[in-house]
Amino acid sequence: MRLEAGQVAVVTGAASGIGLAMARRFAAEGLKVVLADVEAAALDKAFTRLREEGAEVLARTVDVSEPDSVASLADAVYDAFGAVHVLCNNAGVGSGAEGRMWEHDPADWKWAFAVNVWGVFHGIQAFVPRMIASGEPGHVVNTSSGDGGIAPLPTASVYAVTKAAVVTMTESLYAHLKAEHARVGASVLFPGPHMLRTGLWESHRNRPARYAKQRPRKTPYRSLDQWEAAMKEAGHEVAFTPVEEVAEHVVDGIRADRFWMLPAGEHSDRQIRARARSMLDRADPTYLESFVLD
Incomplete structure (x- = not known):
């Protein structure tokens, strides 16, 4: 898909x-940008920043776990701009679950699924039919994670699932x-390859x-x-991927119509x-041994 000035993300x-x-x-490519987030103060700050950078931007406080909230977002976007070309279902939370899986608080599961899974579906349901009906090129990017999306991470099982x-x-x-x-088109994003x-x-x-x-x-x-300080104290240096590199990977992936937005990395590969x-081989998942909880 070609990204062009005047499109809506x-x-x-x-x-x-x-x-x-x-x-x-996206704004740097000349797209009109719609910011949706549950955190009003941070959203206002982001809105102001993009406006100061010259972007045409709309901001809405949205709880993606609530279908009516996402449907209202879609109505507002189409009322304001008349189209959507790129949809990034990116909102996500960590569950904060502790202990063995059978010890997890059920509310941790409900909250994580409400945002990380239902939130993605609500975005698809609210926007994709209109994107298809427009007949215009479009692309949907859903944010996953290597922790679960590639391989299970038992130390964060709720999030990984x-x-x-x-x-x-x-x-x-x-x-x-x-x-x-x-x-x-559609893509699944694995941000990284590092933390x-x-x-x-x-x-x-x-x-x-x-x-x-x-x-x-x-x-x-x-x-x-x-967490980073604890890792360093234990003798482990942690590598970080700048979020700007992730955004560049997304833009490249949309242009290439690439389903797997998965940056090359020795660990993930x-x-x-x-x-x-x-x-x-019908073998036990022995590669998880390094993540076994003590």
Whole structure:
């Protein structure tokens, strides 16, 4: 798909991190940008920043876990701009689950699925039929993660399960768009190849009361800085991928109509090969041993 000035891009989770980087990158291409996020203060700051950079931008406070909220977003976008060409279902949260899987608070599962899985579906349902009906070229990008989307991560099983679901949902979307002979493409995004400095680590700050934990946490939440400091103390240097590189990868992927937005990386490539070999050999997933919880 060609990206051209005047087209419209909608990005959820757009107030910070990967979402804001994508929005800024689309704006640099001359696209009109719609910012959607649940965090009003951060959204206002992002809106002001893009306006100062010369972008034509619309911002809406949206809870992607609520279908009516996303439907209202779609109505507002079409009222304002009359079209959508790029849809990035990017909003996501970490669950904050602790302990073994059978010890997880059910509310952690409900919240993570509401945002990470249902949020993607709500975006598809609200926008894709209109994108198809327009007859114009379009593209949908759904954000997954290597943690779950490529290989299970037992230390964050709730998050990993939701991101695995995003991959399958996007594969299904791709097949349905092809069956419709639509001019709309689909991609699944694996940000990376290294760690990212995003607000996902502090996503509990936006956790709605309806998904409140049913029992208190046993340990305090750790920020990304605290986690990085602990890793360094243990002798492990952590590499980070700038969010701007992720946004560039997205733009390149849309232009190439590439389904797998998966940057090359030794770690991810090794995980993919190991999992595929395990399945072909009908063998146990021994490559997970390094992640076993103590």
